[in-house]
Amino acid sequence: MAYWLFKSEPNTWSWDQQVAKGAAGEEWDGIRNYQARNFMREMKVGDLGFFYHSMKEKAVVGVIEVSAKIHPDSTTDDPRWECVDIRAVGSFPNPVTLGDIKSDPRLSEMVLVKNSRLSVQPVTDDEWKIICEMGGYSE
DNA sequence: GCCAACGTTGGC
DNA sequence: GCCAACGTTGGC
Numbered sequence: 622m623a624y625w626l627f628k629s630e631p632n633t634w635s636w637d638q639q640v641a642k643g644a645a646g647e648e649w650d651g652i653r654n655y656q657a658r659n660f661m662r663e664m665k666v667g668d669l670g671f672f673y674h675s676m677k678e679k680a681v682v683g684v685i686e687v688s689a690k691i692h693p694d695s696t697t698d699d700p701r702w703e704c705v706d707i708r709a710v711g712s713f714p715n716p717v718t719l720g721d722i723k724s725d726p727r728l729s730e731m732v733l734v735k736n737s738r739l740s741v742q743p744v745t746d747d748e749w750k751i752i753c754e755m756g757g758y759s760e
Numbered sequence: 761g762c763c764a765a766c767g768t769t770g771g772c
Numbered sequence: 773g774c775c776a777a778c779g780t781t782g783g784c
Contacts, residue, residue, distance in 0.1 A: 630770085654779075675770060719771080738769055738778060 624744040625660065625670035626733060627685065627707065636672050636682045639709045646688035646708030649741075650696045657741035661705045662691050669760075670707065671744060671752065673733070680716035681752055684760075685709055713756035727751055 627649060629635070639647060652658055668687040674680055689706035722728045728751060732742040744752075753760070 628770095656779090679771075736778080737771065740769090 623664065623668045624746065624749040625664065625668060625687075626673055626681075626742045626744050627670050628673045628675050628733075628740045628742075630676050631674050631678060632676070636674065636709070636712070639672060639685065639707070640683070640712070642708065644688075644708055646706045648695060648706050649704045650694045652694070652704055652740060653702060654740060656739055658701075658703060660741045660743060661703065664690065664705050666690055669710065669749075671749075672709070674716075678716075679719040681713060681722075681756060682716045683709060683712045684753075684758065711758060713758050715755070715757045717752050717756045721755060722752070725751065725755075 633651075649661070652661065664687045666687055666689065670685050670687065671681045672683045672685050674682055685707040687705050688708045691703045691705055693700065694702040694704045719733070722731060723734060728734065728748060731744070731748055732739055736742070
């Protein structure tokens with residue numbers, strides 16, 4: 622089981638919208654970055670990921686599950702761009718902010734800290750556990 | 761194939 | 773709103 626982090630600007634696609642989609646899930650489309658796409662190619666159905674709000678909020682707000690493996694991005698005809706589907710699994714009782722993450726030395730190696738611009742990124746088992754704890758979230 | 765210019769992202 | 777960092781594009 623691998624863990625991931627999906628970043629979204631709430632103005633474009635928010636956690637509330639994701640939750641409203643329910644078990645049906647939604648395409649994580651619009652990714653136009655090779656690194657991010659390559660990570661999505663590695664994802665398997667059932668993998669879990671954090672849902673992170675960038676810009677104003679800057680916090681991990683919930684957990685999603687990969688509900689469909691990589692497939693063509695329906696928002697473009699360009700065959701280079703593919704995406705997975707994800708569905709909301711649960712909300713964080715206490716969203717974990719970027720400040721929280723930065724102030725914990727155990728999380729200083731997170732991709733979120735090192736390369737804040739990457740919109741889809743891997744999360745290690747340890748990072749996953751720590752952030753779930755901080756958010757008061759139990760699987 | 762290199763690198764300057766440009767556009768976009770996202771933290772502050 | 774500003775600006776740094778990064779990725780991509782395109783001219784040479």
